[in-house]
Amino acid sequence: MMRNSIKILPGALVCEECKLRGDITIGSGTIIHPGATIIAEAGPIIIGDNCLIEEQVKIMHKLPFDHKEKEKTTPVLIIGSYNVFEVDCTVESPKIGNNNVFESKCFVGNKVTVSNGCTIGAGCKITEEQILKENIVFYGAKCMMREGLDRPVLQTLQMETLTKMLPNYHHIKKPNMKL
C-alpha cells in the first residue's frame, strides 16, 4: 500500500480536488488543476518550479516491466522547471528536464527520457525507448519530428492569470514546507 506524503513548497498552487498518490514534492510557483492525477507508484516524484499541470493530466511514475528487478535503489522521477502539461496528456517518462511542453492528449511512454525544450505535439504518441535531444518537436498525425531553433515560449501570462483566478473558485492545498 502506498503511503501519501505530499510536500508542497510555498508559492505552489495545488487544488484540493486533484489526485496525488505516493511521495510527491511540488515546487514553488507550480500550478496543479483540480482534475489532474499524479501517481508516484515506483518511487517519489519531485516536480520543479513554475510547472503548469492542466485538467485531466496524468503523470505516472511507473517503471517498465523489464526494469523492475534490475534497479536496486528506488528511482526518483525528477520533473524540472517550467514544464507545461496541457489538457489530457499522459506522461510516464522516467526523467523530464526543463521547459518542455506536452500538448493536449499526447502520450509519452515510460521508456522515453525527455531533456529540455521539447514539444510533444497534440495527440502524438511516443513509446519507443529513446532519449529526446534538446528542442525536439513532435507534431502532426504522423508524429513527425524536427529540431526546433529555440525553446518554447514561457506561459508566464497564462500562469499569472491562473494564480489570480484559481483561488477564487477552488480550495487550495496549503503549503507544508519551508523553502
Add this chain to the structure above:
Amino acid sequence: MSYIIGPNVVRYSCTCGLLKPISFLYFCRYCTQLRCSFCVCHEVDSNFCGKCSENIPSSEARVKKNRCGNCYMCPSCEQELSPRIASTKAPAEGEEKVSTKKMYYLFCQFCRWSSRDVGIPDQSSVTGGWPDRENIHANRLQELLDLYKAIVLAQKQQQEKDKKQRGKYISYTDRTGVTAAALRKRIGLPADLTHPLLKSRPKEPEPMIAQTEVEKLPDDIFTKPINLMDITTIEQRLLQPESQPTTVDKLFPVHKQLSIKRTLRCKTCEHNVSKPEYNPSSVKFKIQLFAYYHIPEIRIVTVEPLRAGRPCELILKFTNPTQHQTTISFFELNLDEQEDIVENKLTEVVENVEQLSLQEKQPMSLTSQPSSSLTLSSRSPSIIIKPRKIMEYMNCNIEIPESTFVLPPRDDAAEYDDSGETHNIHDDPKLVKWRKSNKAFIKLNITPDESLPLNAEVVCGFIMQHVYTNTITGQLEKKEPQKYDHKVKVFLTLGQTVGSE
C-alpha cells in the same frame, strides 16, 4: 452529425445511378430530380484566402498563381504561419540610446518552425516584404511560355484567315481527322508549308540536351549515418516544386493557396442547386437545394438479428423536412428491369427537356424571377444526363406494405411541445409503430436470401414514393403549389448475417 449520416448505411440513388447518402445529394426543384456532385456543373464563384478572408478577383488570382500575396504557409507542416513580434534591442551606439524596435518574424504554432530557422532576416512591418525567392528556372520558363503564347496567337490568326477563305473551298480536314500535312503529302506537295503568320514566331529557345554522363554519388553516401530530421519529406519537397529542397535548411515560406467558393448548377435545366454567399467569411448560402431539405430522410432504428432465410423485423424512421404534408408509399425495387427503365427514362428526359424549354419561352417567368435567371432560362439546356444502371446487389427481400402513411409538415415549435399529440391520423397499426410531429417509425418485414453465407453483408432496397410539393412553379404561375409523386430508390445496408440461435 457525421456519426449519424457518415456510415453509408442508407443510400439514395441519384438520377444518374450513383448511390449516395442523403447529405451528399441535391434536389433540383425545377426538374424535381435528385442530383449528385457528379451530375451537376461545378463553377468557380469566387477566389478567396482562407486566412485573411479576402476576396481576390479571378484575374488577379491567375496572375498570382492562385496564391495569397500576404499569407504564408509553413513549409514544414503546411499549416498557416503567423507573424510574431520580436522586440529586439537595436544595437545601441551610445550607451544611453537603447531603443527597442519592433521586428517581426514568421512562426508556425503547430511545429514551431520559424523564418529564423532558415535565416530569413526579421522584417520591420507585419504584412511583410518577405523576400520571395527567385526561381532559378524562371528565365527558361518565361521563354517557353512566350513561345507557346505566340503559337496560340498565330494559330488563332490562321483560323480566322481560313474562315474567310472557307467560302471558296470547303475543307474536310477538320472533320475527317486527316491533317493538312498528310493531305499535302498525298497529293505530292511538300508536307511542311509554314504559314506566313507562323514565320513571325519568336525564336525558339534552345532545346534541352539529355546527358548520358551523370555526376557520381559522393563516396560516403552509404557509410555516413543520416539524420532524418535534416532531410525533407516528399510532401515538403512537393510543396515547393520549383526548388524541391532536399534538406530542411532550404525550406522557405510558401504563399498560401487560395480557396474557392463553388456554384453548382443542374446540367439539365441550368438552374443553380447551390450558390454560396459572396462574402468569404460567410458560410451561408444564397441557394441551397440540398436533398436533405426536400426528400424525407430515412434512418435505420433497429433490425433484428439477420439470419439467412428467416424473416425479421426492421424499424425505420422517416422524417419529413418540408413545410408540406406528404404521403409515403412503398414499391418493389427490381434491379433486373433497369435496362428498360434506363431507356424509357432517356426518352422521358428528352421530353422533359423539350417541355422545359417550351415553358421557359413563355413570358410567365417575368413575374417574379430576377433578371439573372431570365438570361439563364433563355438558354437551351446543354447536356442531357443519361441515367446509368445502378451497380448494386440486393440479397434481402422486403415485404412491400400495401398501405401508405402520412408525414405531417415540419414544425420547429413542435420540438418543444411535450403535450400528448393527437394528429387524428388514421394509421395502419401494422405499418406505423409510433409517430411524433413530422417523424414516423415504420415496421417492415424483411427476409435475407436463403443462400447467404455467414457474415455476409445484407443489402435491401425499395422505392419510396413521396408527395413533393413544388412551391417554385406555383409562385411563377400564381397558382396553387403543384404536387408531384416523386420516387426515390433507397438502399439499406443492414449488417451481417449471424448464425442460428
